[in-house]
Every structure is written in C-alpha cells, then in structure tokens.
Amino acid sequence: xxxxxxxxxxxxxxxxxxxxxxxxxxxxxxxxxxxxxxxxxxxxxxxxxxxxxxxxxxxxxxxxxxxx
Amino acid sequence: xxxxxxxxxxxxxxxxxxxxxxxxxxxxxxxxxxxxxxxxxxxxxxxxxxxxxxxxxxxxxxxxxxxxxxxxxxxxxxxxxxxxxxxxxxxxxxxxxxxxxxxxxxxxxxxxxxxxxxxxxxxxxxxxxxxxxxxxxxxxxx
Numbered sequence: 001x002x003x004x005x006x007x008x009x010x011x012x013x014x015x016x017x018x019x020x021x022x023x024x025x026x027x028x029x030x031x032x033x034x035x036x037x038x039x040x041x042x043x044x045x046x047x048x049x050x051x052x053x054x055x056x057x058x059x060x061x062x063x064x065x066x067x068x
Numbered sequence: 069x070x071x072x073x074x075x076x077x078x079x080x081x082x083x084x085x086x087x088x089x090x091x092x093x094x095x096x097x098x099x100x101x102x103x104x105x106x107x108x109x110x111x112x113x114x115x116x117x118x119x120x121x122x123x124x125x126x127x128x129x130x131x132x133x134x135x136x137x138x139x140x141x142x143x144x145x146x147x148x149x150x151x152x153x154x155x156x157x158x159x160x161x162x163x164x165x166x167x168x169x170x171x172x173x174x175x176x177x178x179x180x181x182x183x184x185x186x187x188x189x190x191x192x193x194x195x196x197x198x199x200x201x202x203x204x205x206x207x208x209x210x
Contacts, residue, residue, distance in 0.1 A: 004093075011096030012160075014088065015125075015168040019137050019151030028150055031136070035187070038194035 076188035077133050077157060079199035080165065081124035084184060088122045088169040098122070098167050106204045113175040114205065121170040121184055121201070130161030135188040135198075139174045142181035142202070149174030176205045 022028055086102030100122045107116055127133065134156045139149040151173060159166065172184065186199040 005091075005095050006093060007095040012163045012166060014090045014098060015157065015166055017153045017155070017157070017168060017170040019171055019173060020154045021173050022136075022150040022152065028147075031150055032147070034195050035138075038187075038196065041194045 075129075075190060076135075076196050076198060077125040077127040077159070079123055079186060080126055081122070082184075082186070082199045082201045083122045084172075084201050084203050085120055085122050086118045087120055088167075090167075096167075104203060106206055107176070108208050109176060109179070109205055110208045112179075112207070113177050115173075115175045119172040121172055121186070123168040123170065123186070123199070124165060125157060125168055126165045127159040128164055130159050133157045133159070133188050135186060137170060137172065138185045138187065139172065140183045140185060141178075142183055143178075148176065148182070179205055179207050179210070 022031065083100055083103045085100045085104060087100070089099045089101065091097035091099065102118075103122075107114070107119070121137070135153045137149070137151050137153065138147045140147050149172070153170065157166075157168065176182065181202060181204050184201045184203070185197055187195050187197050189195055
C-alpha cells in the first residue's frame, strides 16, 4: 500500500530509545572514571587553547612590546 | 576552511518533555508534548510517571554510535541515574539527521536543579559529552 505521508522517503522514523539503567556499582564507578578522564582531557585541551592564544599575541619579530 | 566532520553524532536539538509523537501526515515532523524546564513533585523521592528526552541527532558518517545518558544533581554534582541507550543509535549514511526520543529514569531525592547529559563512546579517545539540558524539580508545597 502506498504511504499517504508526505515526504515519506525523506526522513526515517523517530528513533525510540529506552534507557537501560545501570545499577551495578562497579559499572557505574567505571563509567564515572571514564567521565573524569574525559573532563580532565577537556580541561587540558582548553588550557592549551589558552596558551596557544597567548602565543599568538606575542609580538612578532621587529615589533615593539608594550611598555610594562 | 572546512571543519572536520564529527566522529560521534551532533545534537542539534534537545528538550526534556513528557512524550513525542510522530506526525501522521508529514515525514520528518514530530510533536513533542509537555516540553518542560521544571517538574513539580508531590513528595520525595519523586519518580516522574513520564519523562523523555527529545533529540535531533546528526551524523554525516554511517555507523553505530553507542552512548549513555546521565542525570546529575547540580548541587551535589553526583549522578542520580546512568543508562545505556538501547538500541544503539545508528545512521545509514542516507539520512544525516534523525529524531530520537529517549525514556529517562531515576528517582529525584530532593528539590533543585538537575542536568541531563548525553555522552557517546569513541573507539579511540575519551567519551564525549554532546548535549546537556537543565531542569529543576520543585516541591508542590513551595
């Protein structure tokens, strides 16, 4: 039977997810450890990004640095 | 300059709601119901009867993207709920954007702010946080 829905070929159906709760304390601890690792890596990347910006702002050869 | 394509799906839209219905007449149209930034609790611990997350995910790459959801109490910074996305989000390469509805669980122990986070695993490297939505739980008495 032909679908009467407009644009039926353009979009796939809604993805329905059920979240399966993690109740095992060891599994939760492992997940939290992964999250801490990800947050630490993100913080380090942000800090490096800040350093890169300050390097960019350094006076180029021949330019005069501002007076202290 | 072209930006690099993300390895994990991007979250284009994220809303905490009571439910989502797909349009019966038009493809690619969805009707979220009860989009909320707060939940009124009649007592604690409070387990909402219905709580879902509505997402628009995009990925230019076909493949499976396993992920998980976390609900964090903003005051304590502790998660009150962890859950894996089941089934694993999948993109076929033909449809770069997909709408998703995710059932949330968890018992809210107190009033206050909470944040729903959506994380994806990566084959290489750390897990990535791709979306956050904040909402508050308030007591009926206040």
